[in-house]
Amino acid sequence: MHTNATDIPAESTSRTTQLKAFRLMATARAMAKCYEENRATASKYVHATSAGHEAIQIAAGLQLRPYDFAAPYYRDDSMLLSMGLTPYELMLQLCAKADDPFSAGRSYYSHPSLKRAGFPTIPHQSSATGMQAIPATGMAHGIKYKEARGLNTEGENPIVLCSLGDGSVTEGEVAEAFQMAALKQLPIIFLVQDNGWSISAGRSETRSSDAYQYAAGFKGLERRKCDGSDFDASLVAAEEAFSFVRNMRAPLLLHAKCPLLGHHTSGVRREWYRGGNELLEAGERDPLPLLRNRLLHEGIEESFLLELEAEVWQEVNIAYKAALAAPEPETGSVTKYIFAETPVKSESGTRKPVGAEKTLMVDAALHAVDEILQEYPEALLYGQDVGGALGGVFREAAQLAIRHGETRVFNTPIQEAYIIGSTAGMSAVGLKPIVEVQFADYIWPGINQLASELSRSSYLSAGKFPVQALIRVPTGAYGSGGPYHSSSVESALLSIKGIKIVYPGNAADMKGLMKAAFLDPNPVIMLEHKGLYWSKVPGTEDAKTFEPAADYIIPLGKAAVALEADALKLEAGETMVIITYGMGVYWAKNAAKAFPGCVEVIDLRTLHPLDFEMCEQAVKRHGKALVLTEESIENSFAESLAGRLSVACFKYLDAPVQCMGALNVPAIPLNSLLEKEVLPDVRKTEMKIREILES
Numbered sequence: 010m011h012t013n014a015t016d017i018p019a020e021s022t023s024r025t026t027q028l029k030a031f032r033l034m035a036t037a038r039a040m041a042k043c044y045e046e047n048r049a050t051a052s053k054y055v056h057a058t059s060a061g062h063e064a065i066q067i068a069a070g071l072q073l074r075p076y077d078f079a080a081p082y083y084r085d086d087s088m089l090l091s092m093g094l095t096p097y098e099l100m101l102q103l104c105a106k107a108d109d110p111f112s113a114g115r116s117y118y119s120h121p122s123l124k125r126a127g128f129p130t131i132p133h134q135s136s137a138t139g140m141q142a143i144p145a146t147g148m149a150h151g152i153k154y155k156e157a158r159g160l161n162t163e164g165e166n167p168i169v170l171c172s173l174g175d176g177s178v179t180e181g182e183v184a185e186a187f188q189m190a191a192l193k194q195l196p197i198i199f200l201v202q203d204n205g206w207s208i209s210a211g212r213s214e215t216r217s218s219d220a221y222q223y224a225a226g227f228k229g230l231e232r233r234k235c236d237g238s239d240f241d242a243s244l245v246a247a248e249e250a251f252s253f254v255r256n257m258r259a260p261l262l263l264h265a266k267c268p269l270l271g272h273h274t275s276g277v278r279r280e281w282y283r284g285g286n287e288l289l290e291a292g293e294r295d296p297l298p299l300l301r302n303r304l305l306h307e308g309i310e311e312s313f314l315l316e317l318e319a320e321v322w323q324e325v326n327i328a329y330k331a332a333l334a335a336p337e338p339e340t341g342s343v344t345k346y347i348f349a350e351t352p353v354k355s356e357s358g359t360r361k362p363v364g365a366e367k368t369l370m371v372d373a374a375l376h377a378v379d380e381i382l383q384e385y386p387e388a389l390l391y392g393q394d395v396g397g398a399l400g401g402v403f404r405e406a407a408q409l410a411i412r413h414g415e416t417r418v419f420n421t422p423i424q425e426a427y428i429i430g431s432t433a434g435m436s437a438v439g440l441k442p443i444v445e446v447q448f449a450d451y452i453w454p455g456i457n458q459l460a461s462e463l464s465r466s467s468y469l470s471a472g473k474f475p476v477q478a479l480i481r482v483p484t485g486a487y488g489s490g491g492p493y494h495s496s497s498v499e500s501a502l503l504s505i506k507g508i509k510i511v512y513p514g515n516a517a518d519m520k521g522l523m524k525a526a527f528l529d530p531n532p533v534i535m536l537e538h539k540g541l542y543w544s545k546v547p548g549t550e551d552a553k554t555f556e557p558a559a560d561y562i563i564p565l566g567k568a569a570v571a572l573e574a575d576a577l578k579l580e581a582g583e584t585m586v587i588i589t590y591g592m593g594v595y596w597a598k599n600a601a602k603a604f605p606g607c608v609e610v611i612d613l614r615t616l617h618p619l620d621f622e623m624c625e626q627a628v629k630r631h632g633k634a635l636v637l638t639e640e641s642i643e644n645s646f647a648e649s650l651a652g653r654l655s656v657a658c659f660k661y662l663d664a665p666v667q668c669m670g671a672l673n674v675p676a677i678p679l680n681s682l683l684e685k686e687v688l689p690d691v692r693k694t695e696m697k698i699r700e701i702l703e704s
Contacts, residue, residue, distance in 0.1 A: 026071070027304060030091075030240050034063040034297050035318045037087040039325040040096055041271055044103070047329065052275040054105050056118035059087040061270035062202050064296035065237035067091040068247040069170060069200055069263075076164030077129040078152075078438065080145035080171045083136055084202070086119045088172065092128055094121075096325050100332035107338040113346075113471040114338040122470030129170075132437040133470040135461040139177030142186035142199070143427050144462055145169050147434025149195035153258065154389060154440065157416050166255045169197040169434075175264075176207030178220045182457065185427040190260035191229035192422070198254050199224075199262045202237060204269035209282035221264035230260050237265030238294040241303065268294040346468045347507055349475035349530040351565070358561030360517055368556035371405050371542035373516035374481075377523040378406065378443060380559045382413050385441060388527070389417045392428055392445030392481075396420040402447060403483060403542055425451055430458030432478035432532070433466060441477050441527065449484035449536070450496045456505075463532040464507030479526050480534045485592055485639055486688055487540035492676035495684070497639045499536060500646040503617055508532045509565055510616040514541065514594045517554040518614055521563035529565060536616075538591045548599045548691060549592070566618035568611050572598050574631070575606025582663070583607055585633035585701050588624050588650065590614065593637040593689070600694035607702060616646060621653070628654050632663035633701050637694065642670035664704040669697050 041058035044051040059066055062084060070091030073079060081088050086099055098110050102121075105114040111122045112133075123131040132148070134141040149169040155161040177183060178201060190197050201220040205212045212219070221234045231253060235246035243265060250263045268291035272278045279288065305311055368376070381388050390409060392401075396419040400407035410418040421428055428444045429452075435442040446452045459480075467475035486495035502510055511526050511533060513519040519537070526533040541552040571594050574584040584606075587597040590613040601608035611627055613620065628634045634654060638647035651666040658666070671677075672687045 024307070026244065027240065027300065028309070030064070030067045030071075030244075031300050031304060031314065032317060032321065033067050033087060033090050034240075034300060035321045036090055036096060036325065037063050038297055039318070039322045040086065040099070043325050043329050044275070048275070050333065051103065054103065054117065055274050055276045056103055057084045057274045058271050059084050061204065061268040061291065061295065062237065063087040064240040064300070065200070065202060065235070065243040065247070065265040065267060068240060068243035069172075071244075072247050072251040073129045073170060074164060074167070075127050075129060076167045078145075078148045078167065078169045079129045079131050080134055080141040080148075080169070081119070081121060081131065082134075082138075082141060082172045082174065083117060083119050084174070085172050089119065089121060095328070097328040097331055100328055101335055104332050104335065105338075106332060106335040108335055111471070112469050113342065115471070116469045120469075122473050124473045130437065132433065132474045133462075133466040135465065137457065137461045139173060139180035139183045140430070140457065140461050142171055142173060142180075142183045143430035143458055144433035144437070145171035146186040146190050146195060146197055146427070147431030148438050149190065149197035149260070149434070150193060150431055151435040151438035151440045153193065153195055154416060155438065158386060160386060166196070166258070168251065168254045170200060171197055172200045172202065173220075174207075175201050175203035175205070175212070175220050176210075176215060178223060179216060182426045182430070185424045187224065187227045187230055187262075188422060188424070189427055189431070191227040194229060194259045196254050196258045197260050198250050199260070201262060201264045203264060203266045206269055206273065208273050208277060219264065220262065224262040224264075230262055232262050232264070234264040234266075237267035238296045238299060240296060240300045268292070270295060346470075346472040348509075349467055349472065351525075351529045351531070353525040353528050353562055353564045356521070356563050356567070358521070359558040360521070360561055361555045362558045365555040365557075367553050368516045369543050370513070370516045370519050370537070370552050371403055373520040373556055374405055374523060374537065375407060375409070376556065377520045379409060379412065381443070381524070381527050382409065382417065387439060388441045388443060389435075390443045390445075391419050391421050393423060393447045394420060395445050401445065403539065405481075405542070406445070425453075425455035426458050429455035429480060430462055432480070433458070433462050433476045436477045437474060441479075443479045443481065443527065445481040447483070448494050449482050449498045450493045452482060452498060459508065459532070460505045464505050467531065468507055475530045476532050477530045478532045479523075480532065482534055482536050483539045484536045485538040485540055486677050486684060487538075487546065489679060489681045489684060490539070490677065491679035495677035497671075499616055500640055500644070502534060503646050508534060509618065510534050510536065511565060511614070512536045512538075512590045512616055513614060514538070514571075514591055514612050515552045515554045517557050517561075518563060518569070520557050521561045522565065522614065524562045525565055528562070533565070536591070540592055546595075549595045551595065551598070563614070565615045566620055567615065568613045568620035568623045570609065571612040572601055572608060572610035574609040578606045579630065582632070583702070584609065584631050585635065585698065586611060586627040586631045587635045587637050587698075588613065588627070589637035590616065592639050596689055596691050596694045597637055599691045600698055603695050604698055604702065608698060619650075624650070624654060625657050628658040628666065629661040632661055633704070634666045635697060635701055636666065636668045637689065638668070638670040639689065640670050641673045642668050643673050645670060664701060667697070667701060669694065
């Protein structure tokens with residue numbers, strides 16, 4: 010009697026699962042074969058397949074529940090199939106089509122971003138190997154926080170599955186993820202698929218130990234290992250791993266050895282660096298014939314399996330042809346999803362309440378965060394030394410841990426990558442993290458996460474996963490801070506598209522911008538000048554202002570006039586404008602005292618989005634302009650802004666738009682005399698104003 014291959018025999022649960030796995034495995038292998046046979050077309054966009062890894066991927070994917078979270082990596086198409094995604098959906102991404110359900114044609118094959126009822130949540134992650142470990146751990150961290158606060162609504166004991174290749178475990182950021190998962194006992198499985206290769210480099214060239222051995226150094230990280238080419242062994246191991254993490258709410262590493270049967274990617278072919286014997290040996294561990302032989306041994310008819318494979322092959326080819334014929338993205342859509350829309354559109358609330366007292370910038374920031382934590386249960390604050398009794402090295406979080414609890418305001422290890430990257434995971438589970446990098450000089454270890462994960466998440470997930478993160482960064486020189494505590498880093502940050510940069514210059518702006526930055530659904534960095542925190546630097550007394558009410562908000566991207574020019578002198582052509590921010594506002598205002606009524610000072614307040622309209626109008630109004638910054642001037646944001654203004658305002662200019670900043674040295678020297686020589690100040694600004702007014 011003819012048996013339809015889609016009618017899986019309803020025998021034991023084990024047999025049913027085996028047959029389901031065989032069909033999924035055959036589907037993934039048929040897809041890989043289809044891509045190879047159509048290489049000239051399919052390889053237009055680079056891709057990798059799961060050939061050889063199917064058993065462990067399917068075993069793990071079958072354990073995921075709709076309220077779980079997952080971070081697959083770029084070889085995990087079998088895992089995606091096991092979750093219920095179709096070959097056609099994956100192929101839409103392979104071909105970078107408009108209907109690609111993950112990224113709308115923006116990202117590579119098997120780079121999912123999924124927020125769909127009935128499926129695990131899969132936030133965006135980059136191609137950078139191992140970088141998914143920190144955001145995934147941030148998800149688990151967020152889940153544990155929500156459980157502790159009674160905020161969990163995702164289902165019974167949700168967990169996170171983070172998939173990694175063994176080569177990626179050598180990344181320092183993976184170590185940071187392991188460290189935090191073990192330290193905080195987070196509900197996450199690190200599934201390490203070990204095929205012995207890191208592109209063309211074998212394990213003996215790149216690793217002193219495998220992931221299982223390496224993980225022994227992280228106390229509190231449970232370990233398991235299995236034969237990732239054997240489906241039954243993989244299923245047992247996956248079931249045990251998921252049961253442990255779901256019930257114990259603790260982390261586990263599952264190390265699965267797999268053969269790599271295909272190419273590293275379509276662009277890096279196996280025959281370029283792998284010998285015949287090695288490929289033959291890998292083929293002997295092929296999961297598909299291993300599972301086929303087991304099914305045959307257990308009484309499944311070979312004709313049934315052959316029919317199933319033929320059926321799958323036909324489905325895959327139909328899906329591939331349909332994906333090729335699907336519409337391309339409209340070119341006009343290329344600028345969509347860079348940012349999610351912010352709810353803060355205009356200034357609101359009370360800037361100067363009745364009876365308000367003047368407040369330092371550092372206290373305005375402290376009060377703003379305190380009010381946020383009181384109002385929003387999904388908000389939390391963490392970073393180096395912000396928790397406990399200290400409350401930050403600048404006392405910018407003083408008493409917050411005591412007031413709100415150590416699960417909500419807490420210290421992290423010295424792990425800038427984790428501090429920044431974990432916010433992507435926190436945001437994905439519905440939290441609103443506020444984090445702090447202790448000094449701008451130490452933000453560099455976190456740049457990988459900022460640039461690869463946070464900044465691109467909204468864009469590459471077609472708007473599904475903007476990262477809501479407020480990242481506080483004390484910046485600037487403040488009096489012999491030396492070469493590792495005085496840097497200005499805004500130009501480097503502004504080169505990263507997909508993040509917003511705020512730079513308040515007084516207490517009222519600090520509080521209003523802090524609230525707007527928190528409510529913004531995108532990554533926002535607040536650069537906070539250490540020299541303005543306490544208004545102790547001579548000439549910065551105006552940074553201390555009346556403290557606004559709790560409801561006060563300033564929209565990002567709106568500059569302010571910090572000093573107005575005299576209308577009569579403007580009409581007589583005797584004026585100029587200085588466009589600046591941070592400490593530059595005070596250099597400019599104090600220098601302008603030598604030229605009464607002749608200088609307008611604009612405080613940008615937000616560097617991105619930039620209020621270019623106000624800048625442009627001011628330059629056109631005065632005809633002479635200076636862009637003033639604390640950074641070294643060459644290749645800086647200030648120089649770029651001056652160039653834009655020169656183009657936009659060319660016919661209105663009486664003199665070139667000039668720039669002024671620090672000397673072009675690699676760091677700020679410790680010696681106070683050398684520091685003074687490097688940095689702008691009031692005297693130098695006064696000289697530049699005179700030069701421009703007399704030009």
